[in-house]
Amino acid sequence: MTIIKAVLFLLAGYLIGSIPWALIIGKVFYNTDIREKGSGNLGATNAGRVLGTKVFYIVAVLDALKGFLAYMILKKFDPTLALLTAIGTVLGHCYPLFSNFKGGKGVATSAGILVAVSLTSIRYFRLQVGIPLVIFAGCALTTQYISLGSMSAFVAASIIAWIFNPDKRIAALLTALTVFIIYKHKANIKRLLNHTENKFSLVKKK
Numbered sequence: 001m002t003i004i005k006a007v008l009f010l011l012a013g014y015l016i017g018s019i020p021w022a023l024i025i026g027k028v029f030y031n032t033d034i035r036e037k038g039s040g041n042l043g044a045t046n047a048g049r050v051l052g053t054k055v056f057y058i059v060a061v062l063d064a065l066k067g068f069l070a071y072m073i074l075k076k077f078d079p080t081l082a083l084l085t086a087i088g089t090v091l092g093h094c095y096p097l098f099s100n101f102k103g104g105k106g107v108a109t110s111a112g113i114l115v116a117v118s119l120t121s122i123r124y125f126r127l128q129v130g131i132p133l134v135i136f137a138g139c140a141l142t143t144q145y146i147s148l149g150s151m152s153a154f155v156a157a158s159i160i161a162w163i164f165n166p167d168k169r170i171a172a173l174l175t176a177l178t179v180f181i182i183y184k185h186k187a188n189i190k191r192l193l194n195h196t197e198n199k200f201s202l203v204k205k206k
Contacts, residue, residue, distance in 0.1 A: 009081045013070050013088020017109060018096035021062040022047040025055060035102070039198070042096070043104030045146045049200055056200075063093060063104065064112030071116040083173055086113045090177065094184060105184040107150040110177045114157055117170045127164050128174075132157040137202075144199035147188035154178040 022042045026034040030051050035042065037050040044063060048056025067089045074082035089109050096103040118128040132153035139149035158178045161171035182189070191197035 009085045010088040013085035014092040017089035017092020018098050020099045022059045060108045063108035067109040068112035068116045127160050146200050147185050
């Protein structure tokens with residue numbers, strides 16, 4: 001694999017990740033620019049907080065598909081390029097070209113990648129996706145802190161990958177995504193420590 005090829009696929013992933021679904025759905029269906037509401041973040045949580053829980057799930061799925069499809073399509077041709085392209089989608093989601101480089105925090109898109117890289121076997125899927133999903137849901141439902149649930153889930157996924165997955169490239173990828181997600185949540189961490197973090201209900205109707 002040449003450096004030029006790697007850069008091109010990373011860039012392709014970045015462009016895919018730059019599609020701002022939260023912004024598109026807000027403007028097209030609700031006549032609302034969510035960059036001007038709530039935290040101003042173009043992620044699923046802010047979209048849900050501003051436009052309702054249903055929109056939270058819609059945006060989360062669409063953002064997850066960016067990472068999921070980028071990896072799954074290219075995996076058949078070159079697993080390494082698939083990983084690079086997937087990483088590009090996360091960078092694009094967080095720093096989107098189509099929205100002045102101000103996007104989300106990469107959780108949903110990274111979750112899509114997590115699901116994709118865990119489909120190699122039922123065992124890995126149950127461990128790498130099942131356990132983190134339970135942790136996320138339990139944390140988010142009991143505390144209503146999506147940020148805490150997201151970070152906890154990815155920390156768990158990384159640890160599980162290092163212990164059980166023989167493909168350490170996957171473990172390294174999930175660890176890199178986890179570190180990046182924690183970095184993107186540094187303001188949330190401060191608010192969690194100060195008990196001022198915003199809450200969001202996964203079951204609240206609007």
